[in-house]
Amino acid sequence: MKRLHLICNAHLDPYWQWDWDEGAAAAISTFRTAADLCEEYGSFVFNHNEVILYRWIEEYEPSLFKRIQGLVKAGKWHIMGGWYLQPDCNMPSGESFVRQILLGKSYFMEKFGVEPTTAINFDPFGHTRGLAQILKKTGYDSYLFCRPDQTWTQLEDDDFIWVGFDGSEVAGHRVSSFYNAQLGKARAKVESWIESSGDREIGVVLWGVGNHGGGPSRQDIEALDALAEETGDREIFHSTPERFFRERAEASERPKHANDINPWGVGCYTSMVRVKQKHRQLENELYMTEKMAAAAAMQGLMAYPAEELKEAQRDLATAQFHDILPGSSIQPVEESALRLLYHGLELVSRVKTRALFALCSGQPRAIEGQTPVMVYNPHPYPVTGTFECEFQLADVLFEDQFTVPVILQDGQPIPCQVEKEHGNVSLDWRKRAVFHAELAPGQVTRFDSTFEVHKARPVSDVKPENGVITLKTDEIEVVINCATGLIDRYAVGGRDMLKASACLPVVMKDNQDPWGMEVRGFPEQAGEFTLMSPEESARFAAVDAGTLEPVRVIEDGAVRWVVETSFKYGDSCLLQTYRIPKRGTEMEVEIRVHWNEKDRMLKWAVPVNLAAMEYVGQHAFGVQKLPDNGDEAVAQRWVAVVSAEDDLALTCANDGTYGSDFTEGVFRMTLLRSPAYCAHPFLERPVVLQDRYTPRIDQGERLFHFWLNGGKRETRLALVDREAAAHNEKPYALSFFPCGEGELPKPAIMLDDDVVQMAALKQCESGAGYVVRLFEPTGTARTTTLSIPALGVTEKVRLGGFEVKTLVVDTGGSVRETDMLER
Numbered sequence: 115m116k117r118l119h120l121i122c123n124a125h126l127d128p129y130w131q132w133d134w135d136e137g138a139a140a141a142i143s144t145f146r147t148a149a150d151l152c153e154e155y156g157s158f159v160f161n162h163n164e165v166i167l168y169r170w171i172e173e174y175e176p177s178l179f180k181r182i183q184g185l186v187k188a189g190k191w192h193i194m195g196g197w198y199l200q201p202d203c204n205m206p207s208g209e210s211f212v213r214q215i216l217l218g219k220s221y222f223m224e225k226f227g228v229e230p231t232t233a234i235n236f237d238p239f240g241h242t243r244g245l246a247q248i249l250k251k252t253g254y255d256s257y258l259f260c261r262p263d264q265t266w267t268q269l270e271d272d273d274f275i276w277v278g279f280d281g282s283e284v285a286g287h288r289v290s291s292f293y294n295a296q297l298g299k300a301r302a303k304v305e306s307w308i309e310s311s312g313d314r315e316i317g318v319v320l321w322g323v324g325n326h327g328g329g330p331s332r333q334d335i336e337a338l339d340a341l342a343e344e345t346g347d348r349e350i351f352h353s354t355p356e357r358f359f360r361e362r363a364e365a366s367e368r369p370k371h372a373n374d375i376n377p378w379g380v381g382c383y384t385s386m387v388r389v390k391q392k393h394r395q396l397e398n399e400l401y402m403t404e405k406m407a408a409a410a411a412m413q414g415l416m417a418y419p420a421e422e423l424k425e426a427q428r429d430l431a432t433a434q435f436h437d438i439l440p441g442s443s444i445q446p447v448e449e450s451a452l453r454l455l456y457h458g459l460e461l462v463s464r465v466k467t468r469a470l471f472a473l474c475s476g477q478p479r480a481i482e483g484q485t486p487v488m489v490y491n492p493h494p495y496p497v498t499g500t501f502e503c504e505f506q507l508a509d510v511l512f513e514d515q516f517t518v519p520v521i522l523q524d525g526q527p528i529p530c531q532v533e534k535e536h537g538n539v540s541l542d543w544r545k546r547a548v549f550h551a552e553l554a555p556g557q558v559t560r561f562d563s564t565f566e567v568h569k570a571r572p573v574s575d576v577k578p579e580n581g582v583i584t585l586k587t588d589e590i591e592v593v594i595n596c597a598t599g600l601i602d603r604y605a606v607g608g609r610d611m612l613k614a615s616a617c618l619p620v621v622m623k624d625n626q627d628p629w630g631m632e633v634r635g636f637p638e639q640a641g642e643f644t645l646m647s648p649e650e651s652a653r654f655a656a657v658d659a660g661t662l663e664p665v666r667v668i669e670d671g672a673v674r675w676v677v678e679t680s681f682k683y684g685d686s687c688l689l690q691t692y693r694i695p696k697r698g699t700e701m702e703v704e705i706r707v708h709w710n711e712k713d714r715m716l717k718w719a720v721p722v723n724l725a726a727m728e729y730v731g732q733h734a735f736g737v738q739k740l741p742d743n744g745d746e747a748v749a750q751r752w753v754a755v756v757s758a759e760d761d762l763a764l765t766c767a768n769d770g771t772y773g774s775d776f777t778e779g780v781f782r783m784t785l786l787r788s789p790a791y792c793a794h795p796f797l798e799r800p801v802v803l804q805d806r807y808t809p810r811i812d813q814g815e816r817l818f819h820f821w822l823n824g825g826k827r828e829t830r831l832a833l834v835d836r837e838a839a840a841h842n843e844k845p846y847a848l849s850f851f852p853c854g855e856g857e858l859p860k861p862a863i864m865l866d867d868d869v870v871q872m873a874a875l876k877q878c879e880s881g882a883g884y885v886v887r888l889f890e891p892t893g894t895a896r897t898t899t900l901s902i903p904a905l906g907v908t909e910k911v912r913l914g915g916f917e918v919k920t921l922v923v924d925t926g927g928s929v930r931e932t933d934m935l936e937r
Contacts, residue, residue: 117361119318119353120304120338121194123161124148124329125236125293128199129447130437131792132326138170142178144327145171149181151330152190158335159352160185163195163234165221166432172225186226192354193222196230201434203238203245204376204748205383205390205772207397208735208918209873209887211245212934214431215252217424219935220879232256232355236293236320238436239629240267240376240748244734246278247918251934256285256359260292260320262378270369273362277372279736279893279916285359286371287318295321300334301341308348316365318358374738380746381630383773384715384784385441386448387812391770392455393439394842396430398769399462402843404876405492406469408884409556409862411877412925413904415472418877419465429458442628444792445809470846473558475856480562483508487521487561489847491553494863494872494900497840498552500673500695504535504544505849507565511542516571519547519563528561529697531671532572550673550697553845556862574670583667585675585694592694592701596665599645599679599690604822606699611764611824613721613779617703619643619681619688620782624715626801628789628811635745635775636715636784643681643688651680654687672696685710699825700837705818709786712810717775717782718820722764724757729776732835735873735889736916744777746784751838755781756827763830767821767838783820786812832869835891839871860903867898870913878936883924885936890917900929 124144128137145167148160172179185191197218206214215233222228233254235241239261249257257276269288276286295303300321307319321338322329342350384390404423411418437443438451470490480486487503507517521530530549537544545563553559576583582602583594593603601616623638630636646654648661655662662680669676674695681688686709693702709716729740731749740747747753752767753774766783773784788810793801802808821841823830863875863886874887884905890896893915900909906927913919922932 116315116348117317118304118308118348118350119316119358120350121161121318121320121353121355121358122159122330123194123236123293123320123322123324124327125322125324126167126327127237127325127437128164128166129435129450130325130443132444133446133450138174140327141167141170142175144329145182146175146178148329149178149185149191151332151335152185155335157339157352158330159190159192159354160330161192161194161354163193163197164200165198165218168221168225183226186228193226193228194230194232194355195234196222197233198428198431199435200235200237201431202382202436202439203235203241204733205393205439205750206434206734207750208244208248208889209401210397210430210434211248211734212252212887213427214434215248216879216935217427217431219252229253230356232258232359234258234355236260236289239379239382239440241374242733242736243279243374243738244736246276246284247280247282247735247916248934249284250278250282251918251920253933253935254284256287256355258287258289258355259375260289262375263288263290266378267375269371269375273368275368275370277370280914280918283370285363285368287359287362289318289320291319293320294324295334297323297328297331298333301337304338304341304350316358316361318353374733376748377634377746379440379442379629379631380634380748380773381628381787381789382440382442383746383748384787385628385789385811387770387786387816389433389438389441389448389451389455390772392452392459393430393433394770396426396433396455396458396462398842398844399459399466400426400430401874402492402846403462403466403469404874405862406473406490406846407465408875408877409859410469410472412862412884413859415475415859416468419468420877420881422461422465426458426461429454429461440629441811442792448791466846467848470558470848471850473859474850474852476858477558477560477852477854479854480851483564485519485563485849486851487547487563487847488850489553489559489561489845491555491557491559491845492843493555493836493839494865495555495836495868496552497845499840500548500550501845501847502546502548503847503849504546505563506544507542513542515542516568517542517545518566518568518572519545520566521547521549522562522564523551523559529672531669531673533669533676548671548673554861555864557859572671574667574675576667576670576675578665583665583677587696589697590695590699590701592692594665594677594679594692597645599665599681601692604701604824606824609762609824610723611762613723616720617690618719619683619690619705619707620717620719621683621711622715622717624713624787624789626713626790626793627795628787628791628793630746632795637744640714641683643683646680646682650682654680683711700821700823703820703822705785705820706815707786707818708815709788710813712788714788715784716786717784719780719782720766720822721780722755724755724760724762724764724779726757726759727779728756728758729781730754730756731774732838735918737891737893740776742776744775746773746775748772749774751842752834753781754831754834756831758827761827762824763827764822764824765830765834765837767834767841769819769842771818771820785818786816788812832892835871836869862902862904864901864903865898866901867896869896870898873918878922880936883922886921886923887934888913888919888921890915
């Protein structure tokens with residue numbers, strides 16, 4: 115006989131059109147009603163997920179929490195999903211998905227003694243392929259979701275086997291009838307499913323009033339029980355996700371899906387960019403600080419601050435909620451999310467500084483007249499790049515002079531220059547030193563600054579010739595057009611990687627909907643930013659002179675050239691700053707935009723000079739092929755344009771931008787949108803009221819960073835993951851005068867290959883030993899040697915393409931492989 119599983123849930127967004135306090139109130143009333151009905155109806159089973167809601171019940175109504183514990187033990191209340199909450203399933207890093215599950219499963223095991231084996235994400239707007247491996251290695255065998263439907267993402271069947279980047283497989287099922295049922299209409303929803311999908315031997319229907327909670331009702335339970343009694347050719351019963359998948363596994367073969375499950379709501383890759391950038395920053399700072407704290411703790415230099423870091427982890431997990439991180443909530447939720455993220459950042463900042471001071475143990479006292487600069491590299495490999503640090507001179511100098519830092523490493527001068535400090539105190543007092551160096555892996559690299567006194571601040575002698583500024587080294591040549599402010603040439607080893615007029619800020623037609631739920635992309639251009647006149651440039655910069663060249667070299671030293679360009683469009687202004695290296699091939703572009711447009715999108719267009727191009731980007735523990743037809747794409751720390759024909763690639767790393775598109779040889783990073791808050795299109799109704807002012811998202815000043823690098827295809831794709839990691843989990847530089855006591859710490863951890871990444875180094879959840887999580891980021895199997903000098907560990911580790919391995923290292927130096935839950 116055919117069988118239909120009814121899974122009652124109460125989808126409850128903890129934040130959306132309401133802030134968290136209303137979410138907590140709705141959770142209490144919903145859970146109380148569900149508990150009443152579980153106790154009243156013998157066959158009824160209620161399903162619910164999301165630790166954040168249970169934590170609220172535990173804190174605010176502990177008596178209800180105890181009732182739920184009893185119902186779970188009796189099999190009347192089913193803990194489903196097992197995550198901290200339902201996050202966005204594209205933008206968090208692979209490590210963040212692991213932590214969502216680790217926070218969730220550990221809580222449910224502690225409080226209820228259960229561990230779900232079916233993951234659920236009913237409401238998120240798409241799903242990275244990287245989830246398949248993560249699910250497999252966190253104890254899941256199946257995945258239940260609703261969005262995107264067949265209109266947006268073609269699956270061969272709603273029942274399928276999901277194949278991850280590394281070949282991991284989990285069962286998947288898309289619930290096309292969605293997760294809710296209106297009050298009193300659950301029976302009608304089930305009857306509709308039977309009519310449209312009645313040929314399925316085993317089916318599933320989700321029901322329960324949702325979004326703002328609600329869940330089951332007496333009339334719906336009784337109507338469904340009556341339907342079950344009346345139906346003779348199909349068994350209909352209250353069930354759980356695990357029960358559905360167990361029965362489904364015994365049925366017919368399922369097709370395999372070896373791809374992501376996208377797109378839907380492509381505007382969400384960009385809406386509320388402040389939240390996205392602070393989310394990325396907390397991700398980076400948290401995982402970097404864990405590495406520093408572990409390095410110090412394993413050598414007895416400080417106690418591992420597990421509770422502080424876990425609190426910051428919960429802040430991060432909450433901010434990843436699928437109506438917070440995608441930017442589809444109301445303005446008060448945006449402010450709430452930023453408070454939450456800043457709270458996490460403050461916690462992490464204090465731990466990070468404590469760890470750095472501990473890791474400076476054994477550093478000798480400073481030589482008289484020198485200023486020490488300590489730089490900690492959290493990565494298990496050397497990092498070569500440009501680093502910056504501000505510090506004070508020994509005393510304020512009122513004389514008409516300019517002191518220049520000279521950075522030494524092991525007593526020898528290295529390439530350095532002084533650049534404008536953050537402050538605006540017109541005294542010879544505070545300095546920003548910029549220097550090029552290589553940092554040793556997993557430890558502090560010490561630099562010392564001596565000083566030279568000059569008559570005035572250094573000024574560049576680079577001038578435009580024939581209307582362009584040409585900046586050339588043995589490795590690259592960059593040509594900036596003074597009439598447009600754009601890059602007309604970026605050549606690596608003599609090979610032009612870009613076409614002319616690159617790095618153009620373009621404005622696209624957009625709408626009021628923050629999800630972008632009715633479109634796949636934003637193809638129609640409304641205009642473009644153009645270079646300001648000298649008079650406009652002076653007004654924008656607020657300088658006293660009446661004119662300021664809109665293209666100008668502002669810094670020039672042994673490390674790099676810095677060129678500013680000023681642009682305008684409509685009611686908006688934009689400052690684009692190019693940082694051109696004097697060593698290496700990586701060009702940084704900083705964009706500071708004062709955005710005041712409505713129903714418009716800001717993109718950054720880069721035309722690439724390659725043949726037969728493919729567009730790819732970083733996803734969670736993998737690399738995803740992205741659309742090449744102009745549809746909006748989502749990626750994480752980097753994207754790349756790759757040409758097998760030319761054997762070249764251009765990579766673009768970022769520190770908080772997720773959306774982009776690519777078509778006809780041009781990739782365009784998506785910087786800003788300006789829709790209304792939580793503006794949901796319905797039928798032909800106006801999206802926002804037309805008789806009043808409606809606030810728009812992301813009005814005001816915003817800041818973006820990109821790093822462009824070109825070269826051989828295989829080399830670029832092998833190096834870009836580590837380069838992007840160094841720009842995100844940035845080595846920590848601080849001027850600090852050590853006391854000279856103690857012993858120099860050993861390097862925390864080292865890898866001997868050029869590719870493998872370390873996603874995590876932290877104390878085990880049990881407090882006994884340390885977790886090392888390694889990841890192969892190119893898709894090619896390889897071996898690396900893991901060394902932990904402080905614990906006497908040297909271990910060869912073999913990884914398949916895109917494979918993630920989790921190792922537990924005890925304090926005695928033994929190493930064992932474990933799952934992502936550290937078991």
